Amino acid sequence: MQEFVHFLQHDVLARISPPLGALPDQIVLLGAILVGAAPIVAFMAVIAMAWTYGERRIAGFIQARYGPNRVGPEGVLQPLADGIKLLAKEDIAPAGADRPLYELAPLLVFVGALLPFVALPFSEKWVISSMAAGVFYVLAFEAIEVIGIIMAGWAPNSKWSLYGGMRLAAQMVAYEIPMGLCLLTVVALAGTLNLGQICQMQGGAFGVGNWMVWPWVSPFATLAFFMFFVGGLAATKRAPFDLPEAESELVAGFHTEYSGIRFAFFFMAEYAAMYVVCAVATVCFLGGWHGPFREWLAPAAGAPTISDLLGKAVQVKTADGAWFVWANLWGALSVLGKWAFWKPMLYELLGAFYLIAKSFFLLFVMVWMRWTLPRIRIDQVIYMCLKVLLPFSLLCVLGAAAQTVFTDWNLLHWLLSAGK
Amino acid sequence: MDDHPTVLQELRERFGAGAVSVQPTRDGVPTLWVSKELAPDVLRHLKAGVARPYRMLYDLTAIDERMRANRDGQPPSDFTVVYHLLSFDRNDDVRVKVALRGDSPSLRTITDVWPAADWYEREVFDMFGVRFEGHPRLRRILMPPTWVGHPLRKDHPARATEMGPFQLPDAKQDVEQEALQFRPEEWGMRRRSETADFLFLNLGPQHPGTHGVLRLILQLDGEEIVDMVPDIGYHHRGAEKMGERQTWHTYIPYTDRIDYLAGVMNNLPYVMAVEQLGGIDAPARAQTIRVMLCEIFRICSHLVWYGTFAQDIGALSPVFFMFNDRERALQIIECICGARMHPNWFRIGGVAQDLPRGWDKLVRDFLAYMPKRLVEYDRIVMKNRLFQARTRGVGAYTLDEAIEWGVTGPGLRACGFEWDFRKKRPYSGYDQFEFDIPTATHGDCYDRALVRIEEIRQSLRIIEQCVNHMPEGDYKSRHPLATPPLKERTMRDIETLITHFLGVSWGPVIPPGEGFAGIEAPKGNNGYYLVSDGSTWSYRTRIRTPSFPHLQMAPLICRGALIADVLAVLGSIDFVLADVDR
Known part of the structure; x- marks a missing residue:
């Protein structure tokens, strides 16, 4: 951390303007965090806004009406207008x-929805932190939301x-268990908790042959995928599990008393959480960034990466500050003209496209279900979790473990000989 | 008729010849006067003592007799309490009247005979100030607790302009606010049991799930309903009081607004009761038009119920489809009547206008369109597993409970009892039509839904027969009391002109008497009990609506259920608050 701050101070800020380099460590770190967080927040906000609009248009389509179509072309600016209104x-x-809790709750929910994005890959190399315990991290921070919502319910x-x-609280805590077990199935099969590695091994024929969800890869993962999706519906309180905000029963549930921007936080968090669940499902079960034709763009071994190219381009060094930035900017721009830059770029972009498209398809299914299915009752929700999903997800974990053991002779041999 | 002894003979046998006297009425319902001391015993005997008993307390109301001129042969009375009983075995009714004297009359409660008498007695107390001794919780039901006076008494003003300006000084505001404080004890609920403190939840009066201004006080242990008390009256508009100040004719638009989803269906029992009093027969064409419009409105009402019921269960889309289809049905109504929800189309002696050119094309298009939609709705709603999980076995009552609590209509038929007033007591020519009475067996939310959906199909059948066999002829009776009178001869002879002038300006003078007409409305049995004092307006208009007893029964089937079930039950009962509060 210290190293990173010093790098920023000496190699970046001081070169732009010497006084900037003299800023205290804490300020630099805070600035770096804010600058780094901005794209995630922006991405999350864009996803949330796009899907509030998408959901309303899809709902309109399902319900034989238009949905928002007045603000901007086909109503695409509606979320902006809503944002301004809120x-x-x-x-x-x-x-x-209880004022402190009341004000803290939406922020906590928002942060809880935001943090999983840190470990969530957007494409093969585009991940903020490719942490070893990615699966665990995402599940853990999804669960933070519960605390915020209990606060929102109480305050x-x-x-x-x-x-x-x-x-x-009852629903999310209950469904965390089968959801975790379903992911554990994948972890058992993949042998890693790293989301990127789990995804990487799912390429296969034509970029689709080796997805976890296919029964020939593992029938247990197929089952686990559907259970994970159901659990995801419950964890993101979507129909038929939308009891916490059941309109006909609880008016609006936990966000009944929230309005304006606080309500917007809940709203954004809901869509962000939906995206996270769908993206995790995509990464773990649906091959993530893998898809047809992407291998054609795969960089040859030893080919320069984007950062190599950029690194070369920004080698221009001048002694005095002001020109430095512009010169480097020019160097960076000049890279845009090279196929060597665009090939790996397209490779990543196509990966991001596949990942996000698959996630969006799952999101669409969520929306579709919401406007189709009735709501189930709280006892049925818990019954479903404890008596259906939980046993079957346990079965999946055991099955996946057995599959791992019996298809890996070395491991089997080691296990059998371990007692001697 | 048959060889069974009449109800009069049975009662005289049991209570002595002098105990019961008879009053003739226009509707042919045996109307018997008994003394106030004897009344509960007579009623109990009629419910349990006689062969082929009168098992349902169909209605309970009162009449303020103090201003009434034409009471020939009736015992002296200031306030008359009227019990209307129904026997399914006899397919007959009996009306028991009790004369009460004085300004603060009282008599014994019959809540121990019929639990359904609870709300009815509270209503009579609220409206007339008649005290029922032994009633468990005799409080105002429709009027606010701070109301002064009893609105249906003749000395109570009917219009705000007769009441002086409204003022809210601080002292009064304090009283009003104090009255709004919630104390569970006042609603007959305990704050805690040995094991738990209860949580009280006000569902309504403004709540998306209550279909109108209804307040339900839920006594909860976690999500489980320990008890539920409906608080009604938020939609009370004094419809019965208005009946006493509007002419016979100008009251028709008010009836539209009772069950506002059923439109002209509300006109029908009213005009039938007035026609009964006036001795008017509607011509065949008018009757068939009435039947057709009523059945279209039955479909409209059931479609609204279908969609909102699905929404109560959490399915958000069906309501849009059902409202679209209702829109198509309402377009037919609009073409024929000119209005949609409140067409105000039936007249004393017929309907307002003949059918417009091309009406049959519209109706035939609808008949061709609707059945396919119903098949689709079956797929998206009734066959949905989650929907079934939410409604099967929820909110069930037995046939005995249904009869005990005065349930009529689809709610009764869902218990397996084939009882439809259109078949059992055909009115307006329903005996000429072929249709079935759909029934179900379990009496739960799902079965009530099944019955209603099948009723939509049967209504389509009836409408089809109306289109195919619409009789030619007058759309309004030529009887002089028919309102407004036909105009074609007014410019030829002076007598017709005078009759027309009086009929339009004053309204018809209906001869004195009492009459009742009930119909099979979408929600159950809707009936008008009219007392004419030989005037241009009704002396007493009693509207017996199905939603009132049905809602009264809701707590019985909600106890022990979860909050979500309450909404399912409310949706499946299919009430309209305007129909409850009137």
Whole structure:
């Protein structure tokens, strides 16, 4: 960390302007975090906005009506208009609310939805942190949301919120278990917790042959995929598991008493959480960035990477600050003209396209289900989790473990000889 | 008729010849006066003592007799409490009247005979100030607890303009706000049991799941309903009181607004009751038009129910499809009547206008379109496994409970009892039509839904027969009391002109008497009990609506269920708050 801060101070900031290089470590670090977080927040916001619009248009299509189609061409600017509206709304809190908790809750939910993006790959090389325990990390931070929502349920001093919060707590905590077990199935088969590595091994024929979800790879993973998706619906409180905000019962559940930008946080967090679940499902089961024709663009062994190219291009060094930036910018731009740059770039872009497209397809299925299915009751939700998903996901883990053992002779031999 | 002894003979045998006196009425329902001391015993005897008993308390109301001029042969009375009982075995009714004297009358409650009498007695207390001794919780039901006076008494003003300006001084505001404080004890609920503190949840009066301004007080242990108390009256508009100040004719638009989903279906029992009092017969064409429009409205009402029921269960899309189809049906209504939800189309003696040119094409198009949609709805709603999981075995009641609590309509038929007033007591020419009475067996939410959906199909059958066999002839009776009178001869002879003038300006003078007409409305049995004092307006208009007893029964089937089930039950009952509160 210290090294990174020093690098920023000496090699970047000081070169732009010497006084900048004299900034204290803490400020530099904070700035770096903010600059680094901005793209994630932006990506999350764009996904949330795109899907509020998408959901409403799809709902309109399903329900034989239009949906938003007035703001901008085909209504695509509707989420912006909504965002402005929500920002401009009066900030109302109920009289008996527990103010600190009330204000903290939406932020916590938002952060809980944001953090999984850190470990989530967008493409083969485009991942913020390719951490070894990626699966674990994503699951853990998805669960932070629960705390925020329990707070949101408790803080406004409203019984509707309380019921929504309690329902969600019961539901999410329950469904964490089968969801975790379903991912464990994949982990057992892949032998790693790293999301990138799990994804990497799923290429196969034509980029689709080796996806975890295919029964010939592992029938247990096939089953686990569907159970993970069902669990994901429950964890993101989507129909038929939308009890925490069941309109006809609980008015709006845990966010009944929230309006304006606080409500927007919940809303964005919901869509971000949906994307995370779908992206994890895509990475773990649906081959992530793998897809047809992508291998054609695969870089040959030893070919320069994008960062190599960029590194070469920005070697221009001048002594005095101001020109440095522009010269390097020019160097960076000049790279854009080279096929050697575009080939790996397209390779990554196509990967990102496949990953996001598959995730969006799953999101579409979620939306589709919401506008089609009725809601189930809380006892049925828990029944479904504990008596259906849990046993079957355990079965999947055991099956996957057995499959790993029996298809790996070395491991089997080691296990059999371990007792001697 | 048959060789069974009449109800009068049976009662005289049991209670002595002097105990019961008879009053003739226009509707032919045996109307018997008994003393206030004897009344509960007579009612109990009629319910349990006689062969082929009167098992259902169909209606319970009162009449303020103090201003009534034409009471020939009736015992002296200031307030008359009227019990209307129904016997399914006899397919007959009996009306028991009890004369009460004085300004603060009282008599014994019959809640121990019929639990359904609870709300009815509270309503009579609220509206007339008649006290029912021994009633478990005799509080106001439709009016706010702070209301002064009893609205259906003749000395209570009917219009706000008769009441002086409204003022809300601080002292009054404090009283009003104090009255709004929630104390579980007042609603007959305990705050805690040995093992748990209960949580009280106000579902409504503004809530997306209650289909209108209904307040349900839920006593909860976790998500489980310990008890539920409906608080009604938020939609009360004094429809019965208005009946006493509008002319016979100008009251028709008010009836539209009782069950606002059923449109002209509300006109029908009212005009039938008035026609009964006036001795008017509607011509065959008018009757068939009425049947056709009523059945179209039955489909409209059931479609709204279908969609909102699915929405209560959490399926958000079906309601849009059903409203689209209702729109198609309402377009037919609009072409024929000119209005959609409140067409106000039936008249005393017929309907307002003849059918427009080309009406049959519209109806035939709808008949061709609708059945396919119903098949699709079966697929997306009724055959959905989640939907079935939410509705099967939820909110079930037995046939005995249904009869005990005064359930009529699809709710009764869902218990397996084939009882439809269109078949059992055909009115408006329903005996001329071929249709089946759909029934189901379990009496749960799912079965009530099944019955209604099958009723839509049967209604389509009836409408088809109407289109194919629409009789020619007058659309309105030529009877002088038919309103507004036919105009074609007014410019030829002065007598017709005078009759027309009076009929339009004052409205018809209906001869004194009492009459009742009930029909099979979409939600159950809807009936109008009219008392004429020989005037241009009704002396007493009693509207017996199905939603009132049905909603009263909801707590019975919700206890022990979960919050989500309450919404399923409410949806499956299919009530309209305007129909409950009137």
